[in-house]
Amino acid sequence: MNTDKVVIHIDGLTKHYGNVQALNDLSLDVYQGEIFGYLGPNGAGKTTTIRLLLDLIRPTAGHATILGMDVQRDSVALHRHIGNLPGELGLWEQMTGWELVRYLGELRGGIDEKYVSELAERLDMDMNRRVRDCSSGMKRKIGLIQALMHKPQVLILDEPTNGLDPLVQQTFYQLMREVTAEGRTVFLSSHNLREVEMICDRVGILNKGRLQAVERISALKQVRFRWMTLKVANGADPSAFERLEGVSDVSRENDSIRFRVTGELDPVIKLAAQYHVIDLTYEEPSLEEIFLEYYGEGKKGGQA
Amino acid sequence: MNNAGAIFRRTLYDHRRSILWWSIGIGVLAFYVTIVFPMIAQFEQFNELLESPVFSALFGDLGELDYTSPEGFLGIEFFTWAPLVLAVFAVIFGLGIVGAEEDRGTLDLLLSTPIPRWRIIVEKSVAFLVALVIILAVSGLAMVAAVLMTPELAGIDLGMIAVAMVNVIPTVLLMMTLALWLSTVLRSRGQAGGIAAGIIVASYFINSFADMAESGLLKTLQNFSFYKYYAPFRVLLDGVQWGNFLLLLAIGLAFLGLALYFFQRRDLAV
Ligand SMILES: Nc1ncnc2c1ncn2[C@@H]1O[C@H](COP(=O)(O)OP(=O)(O)O)[C@@H](O)[C@H]1O
Ligand SMILES: [Mg+2]
Numbered sequence: 001m002n003t004d005k006v007v008i009h010i011d012g013l014t015k016h017y018g019n020v021q022a023l024n025d026l027s028l029d030v031y032q033g034e035i036f037g038y039l040g041p042n043g044a045g046k047t048t049t050i051r052l053l054l055d056l057i058r059p060t061a062g063h064a065t066i067l068g069m070d071v072q073r074d075s076v077a078l079h080r081h082i083g084n085l086p087g088e089l090g091l092w093e094q095m096t097g098w099e100l101v102r103y104l105g106e107l108r109g110g111i112d113e114k115y116v117s118e119l120a121e122r123l124d125m126d127m128n129r130r131v132r133d134c135s136s137g138m139k140r141k142i143g144l145i146q147a148l149m150h151k152p153q154v155l156i157l158d159e160p161t162n163g164l165d166p167l168v169q170q171t172f173y174q175l176m177r178e179v180t181a182e183g184r185t186v187f188l189s190s191h192n193l194r195e196v197e198m199i200c201d202r203v204g205i206l207n208k209g210r211l212q213a214v215e216r217i218s219a220l221k222q223v224r225f226r227w228m229t230l231k232v233a234n235g236a237d238p239s240a241f242e243r244l245e246g247v248s249d250v251s252r253e254n255d256s257i258r259f260r261v262t263g264e265l266d267p268v269i270k271l272a273a274q275y276h277v278i279d280l281t282y283e284e285p286s287l288e289e290i291f292l293e294y295y296g297e298g299k300k301g302g303q304a
Numbered sequence: 305m306n307n308a309g310a311i312f313r314r315t316l317y318d319h320r321r322s323i324l325w326w327s328i329g330i331g332v333l334a335f336y337v338t339i340v341f342p343m344i345a346q347f348e349q350f351n352e353l354l355e356s357p358v359f360s361a362l363f364g365d366l367g368e369l370d371y372t373s374p375e376g377f378l379g380i381e382f383f384t385w386a387p388l389v390l391a392v393f394a395v396i397f398g399l400g401i402v403g404a405e406e407d408r409g410t411l412d413l414l415l416s417t418p419i420p421r422w423r424i425i426v427e428k429s430v431a432f433l434v435a436l437v438i439i440l441a442v443s444g445l446a447m448v449a450a451v452l453m454t455p456e457l458a459g460i461d462l463g464m465i466a467v468a469m470v471n472v473i474p475t476v477l478l479m480m481t482l483a484l485w486l487s488t489v490l491r492s493r494g495q496a497g498g499i500a501a502g503i504i505v506a507s508y509f510i511n512s513f514a515d516m517a518e519s520g521l522l523k524t525l526q527n528f529s530f531y532k533y534y535a536p537f538r539v540l541l542d543g544v545q546w547g548n549f550l551l552l553l554a555i556g557l558a559f560l561g562l563a564l565y566f567f568q569r570r571d572l573a574v
Contacts, residue, residue, distance in 0.1 A: 054416055057571040076420050084416035090409020094318070106310040107417040146413070 001034035001201050007154060007185045008036075008053070012062030015048050022048040024209040025062065030187055033180050037200030037217075038189040045209040046189035047087045050158050053187075054084055066154055080108070083147035087158030087189070089139055097127030097134075097142050104146050111149060119145045122171055136163045144172065148179075155179060157188040161195060173199045205291065213291060220290045225262040230272055231255050231279035240271060311414075311424055315431035319397075326393050327439045330386060331446035337382045338450035341374055341457060374457045375464075375540035378447070383468055383536035386443070387475045390436070391504050394476050395497055397435075398483030401428045402567060403493040411572050422564050425484070429560060432480055436473060444469040460540070468539040474549055475534045478556035479504055485563040491573065507531050530555065 008030035015023040023045040030036045040046050051057045053064055055075035064071045069078040092100060097120070105111025120127045125141040134142070140163045147155060155176075161169045176186050176199055190196050196203050197217060205212040230236065238250045238257050246263040255278070261268055272280070285293070316323075402424065405411040414424060447465050451457045482503065486496035507529040514526035526532050533548040 079418040086412040107307050109307045
């Protein structure tokens with residue numbers, strides 16, 4: 001990731017549908033060579049943002065540039081450098097995979113058939129199949145291939161792994177790493193924390209049309225805390241753990257006590273050693289919890 | 305623009321079956337109508353029938369035209385009906401130009417490539433024009449074949465058949481661009497299609513009824529009926545009336561311009 005070079009610059013982007021504020025005053029920079037994860041629940045405004053960036057819908061206010069070009073005014077020239085995977089993917093049902101990529105390739109002024117074959121092979125996709133005979137997973141693969149086939153500088157992918165089986169997801173992650181290794185940039189939306197955590201360099205969290213936070217994944221992970229559950233014969237005294245430095249949110253259920261640990265583990269281990277420990281589990285917090293921690297919006301204990 | 309024509313070619317290819325069937329359908333109609341002429345012409349009383357109000361209501365006032373002449377007969381029986389039948393093809397095609405792509409969600413993919421929005425409308429409209437010319441050419445050939453097979457029709461100028469077929473083009477083109485324009489303004493394809501069909505049918509009947517009327521509201525309304533300017537009855541005798549021809553073409557292109565304008569500005573549906 002090269003933070004000197006802004007590839008996607010979004011400034012005050014807003015989209016209202018009547019009373020529905022689909023997107024509110026979004027400002028955001030995405031840098032060259034990064035995988036930016038655009039995370040949010042259903043209806044957060046992810047698809048709206050992406051379709052604004054592609055000039056498929058027009059903003060109520062604000063503007064955006066990609067590679068220095070205005071997404072609205074320079075859209076035609078800009079689209080040469082963009083690969084797009086729509087969230088609601090519609091394909092021409094009567095075409096085969098090959099016909100479809102050749103058609104789109106023709107509109108892009110040419111197609112590298114060798115590269116398409118390579119992509120199809122890696123994604124295990126039979127491009128001679130007609131779209132109408134494809135499963136939804138296969139359609140997503142065709143969608144991915146057409147997004148990648150012209151080696152665009154910027155990939156804009158709306159929930160790309162939705163409907164892909166786990167093996168193909170791994171191939172997809174690998175492809176994205178290769179793309180960024182070449183200095184190209186990926187903007188992908190997702191409602192899956194794990195996925196974003198796994199492959200993204202930075203994440204923006206969107207909720208109800210508002211960007212809540214933007215952070216590096218690595219910085220977030222430094223806010224290290226974990227959930228620990230001890231199962232102890234005859235039970236243990238929660239208050240002993242509560243008094244330890246770095247321990248909080250202690251709760252007790254039957255023979256188990258559960259708490260949050262921040263910082264060094266040593267005091268916890270020493271104390272636990274005094275008991276007859278039957279089991280110990282140790283969980284990484286979810287991204288959501290890390291965010292709450294990071295922005296200090298209080299620590300809600302409970303389910304990890 | 306090294307990718308010019310890709311959408312045009314794809315559209316023609318995708319419509320190949322529909323073009324084939326419409327060519328056969330209209331071709332058979334042209335052939336049949338022509339070949340039955342000698343049988344009809346035996347009944348002199350037809351011209352009397354034409355004077356009756358009911359008939360005028362359906363076909364309008366024929367003026368000096370003789371129904372039992374081959375040119376008059378074809379003018380009424382083929383060239384009056386052909387655009388109305390082709391209206392079905394035109395309206396469906398027009399609604400499909402952006403509507404079908406939008407409904408299937410393929411418009412997002414199409415417009416993510418480096419092509420401006422107007423290219424979709426223009427290339428597909430040109431594809432429509434070519435499809436229409438193919439259908440009319442087949443019909444023209446079918447009519448010529450029928451004329452050559454019928455001694456009673458020996459007097460017909462074959463060149464005038466081609467002219468009469470060309471004369472159909474602006475009217476049907478206008479029907480297509482009307483449906484196209486409405487589909488870019490109204491979100492529902494059904495609504496756009498219904499209104500387009502309503503306007504076309506109303507135009508036809510307003511024109512026919514107004515031919516009967518001496519003056520008044522109907523005559524005024526008739527000026528807004530594009531059928532008034534199509535006026536096919538004497539086309540095989542008099543050829544194209546260029547003023548009307550160009551007027552219809554201009555209106556058709558105006559609808560196309562409106563479609564381009566509205567489509568360029570609006571949000572695409574998901
Ligand atoms: N064309 C539209 N008309 C009205 N409301 C819309 C339209 N498109 C999206 N919305 C609304 O905008 C909000 C954001 O939608 P969307 O961007 O699709 O969310 P996401 O992709 O994050 O699930 C939702 O509340 C949705 O109902
Ligand atoms: Mg979405």
